[in-house]
Amino acid sequence: MPKNITTKKKISKEKTIEKTTKKKADFTQENALNVSKILKNVRPTPMIHNDFTNDEKIEKITEKFTEILNILGLDLKDDSLIQTPHRIAKMYVNEVFGGLDPSKFPKITVIDNSMKYDQMIVVQAIGCLSFCEHHFLPIDGFATVAYIPNKKVIGLSKINRIVQYFARRPQVQERLTKQIADCLQYVLETEDVAVHINAKHYCVMMRGIEDTHSSTATSDLRGHFKTLPETRQEFLQHCKSSF
Numbered sequence: 001m002p003k004n005i006t007t008k009k010k011i012s013k014e015k016t017i018e019k020t021t022k023k024k025a026d027f028t029q030e031n032a033l034n035v036s037k038i039l040k041n042v043r044p045t046p047m048i049h050n051d052f053t054n055d056e057k058i059e060k061i062t063e064k065f066t067e068i069l070n071i072l073g074l075d076l077k078d079d080s081l082i083q084t085p086h087r088i089a090k091m092y093v094n095e096v097f098g099g100l101d102p103s104k105f106p107k108i109t110v111i112d113n114s115m116k117y118d119q120m121i122v123v124q125a126i127g128c129l130s131f132c133e134h135h136f137l138p139i140d141g142f143a144t145v146a147y148i149p150n151k152k153v154i155g156l157s158k159i160n161r162i163v164q165y166f167a168r169r170p171q172v173q174e175r176l177t178k179q180i181a182d183c184l185q186y187v188l189e190t191e192d193v194a195v196h197i198n199a200k201h202y203c204v205m206m207r208g209i210e211d212t213h214s215s216t217a218t219s220d221l222r223g224h225f226k227t228l229p230e231t232r233q234e235f236l237q238h239c240k241s242s243f
């Protein structure tokens with residue numbers, strides 16, 4: 001009798017494990033599918049495919065940065081500099097260029113617009129830190145993002161996360177603006193989206209023209225934001241008031 005109970009218990013435990021694993025697998029698959037679908041609908045950053053894992057990328061970039069710093073004549077035996085190549089490599093792969101890795105795409109949740117909200121929703125002054133792909137220097141600005149819901153609404157912090165994901169790539173501001181708008185248009189199933197970015201480029205401030213005051217504004221207005229003058233005006237007013 002006790003033997004039977006043990007066997008029964010064992011079987012039911014195995015079943016539970018099987019169930020959990022299956023559930024987990026389905027969830028991961030569904031999630032991965034969503035991210036790749038979303039990214040297919042966003043204009044791409046020019047990329048080539050390689051099979052390096054993130055750890056391999058960190059290792060290789062560390063080697064290359066060691067070379068670069070040596071060529072610059074820095075003494076990497078100095079204890080202040082010794083970890084710099086590895087620090088830069090980790091920062092590139094895990095942080096400032098994390099937006100090149102689809103597994104770092106934020107989990108997006110949209111809900112049905114059961115409250116029938118039909119006015120503009122605006123998220124202002126979203127911190128937008130990126131990296132200029134021409135000079136590998138920071139772009140430092142703010143984004144204002146708006147949409148008029150159709151059947152879906154999105155959690156507000158998700159808009160900040162979408163901005164941050166695409167900003168964490170080597171970028172030109174024009175592409176960044178459009179990638180955010182592409183993503184929102186697809187996820188929210190509406191053309192009525194608008195993105196405005198105002199940013200300072202450190203490659204303009206620290207080199208070249210060396211202008212520390214100018215900033216660059218880009219916008220992508222779609223649907224009603226493009227065609228209805230009053231909607232456009234209302235959005236641009238929000239953009240102005242966030243600076």
Ligand SMILES: [Zn+2]
Pocket residue numbers: 132133134135136201203204
């Ligand atoms: Zn630049």
